[in-house]
Amino acid sequence: MATVVGGGAPKKRSIAGRRRKVAYGLLAPGGIYLFAILLLPLAIMIFTSLKTGGLLSGGFRFEFPGDWSNYVDGLVTYKSHFLRSITYAGIATFGAIVLAYPMVYWIAFHGGKWKGSLLLLVLLPFFVSYVVRTVQWKWILADNGLFLGTLKDFGVLPEDFKVLATPLAVVAGLTYDFIPFAALPLFVSLDRISGSLIEAAEDLFATPFTAFRKVVFPLSLPGVFAALILSFVPMAGDYVNPEILGGPNTQMIGNIIQYKFLVSADYPLGSALSVILMIGMVILASVYAKILGAEEASNMAAA
DSSP states (O other): OHHHHHHHHHHHHHHHHHHHHHHHHHHHHHHHHHIIIIIHHHHHHHHHHTOEEEEETTEEEEEOOOOSHHHHHHHHHTHHHHHHHHHHHHHHHHHHHHHHHHHHHHHHHHOGGGHHHHHHHHHGGGGSOHHHHHHHHHHHTSTTSHHHHHHHHTTSSOTTOOOTTSHHHHHHHHHHHTHHHHHHHHHHHHHTSOHHHHHHHHHTTOOHHHHIIIIIHHHTHHHHHHHHHHHHHHHHTOOHHHHHHOOGGGOOHHHHHHHHHHTSOOHHHHHHHHHHHHHHHHHHHHHHHHTSOHHHHHHHHHO
8 A cells, every 4th residue: 555655656746747847848939939039139239228339430339338328318318209209109099999999899799790800891901011001191191182182172271281290190190000909909808798788787777878888898998908008009119100101390219219220320329218118118018917907907897
């Protein structure tokens, strides 16, 4: 009897050890991939941000004083660009959610067996290249283009009216380009809500608007918050829309980072600006995870 028990313990430990090895083996490819394309470049970027120098006579020359002067200079010099990026991204995120919510709401509750096809139709334009879609916005919003030109011909708008190179053009482009980032999490959240809950609210004499306000919207909050994060973070670092649709006074921090890396070869300052932007986005995501996370929102809705 003792022999059986004594032999069973090593066998259990051996099985547990093999299971751990299998788990580590499954994690290894993804971990190596994340290390190679995320952690290692991030470490190099932080190291570069602490350097000084650039493209001088004779080539690239960098020194490593190890101070934070690039971060101070970046915040002081480009404070307005950071604020503009946050403002544009915030307005465009709100616009994307407001536009996407009614569409995916109708698909989730009234799409029936065509839900997948209808959602595909909403997302179909976004299979076209991001840059191509933004360039088409420039053609649509041109001073004498299809839209504004027609209105001017009919005397609806004055001849000197323009939209390009204004904040409105940049925000409109951002809103359109990032609607899928808002639509998908909203649809997933709404599609999980049972129609019987709405019927129960109506049986309790709730109007359709009251049922939406008291039942549907609170239960969809996890999707709303996910849409906010997924839209706001890439919008804040975007440089395509300000470059194509905007002007000198509508540049965002992404344009400055692009210029520092690709034109002036000021890698240290460009890296510092990138790290500052990334830290800001990580703080926002942390606030979302801690305070506005899906579990908290679900608990709030259930209450």
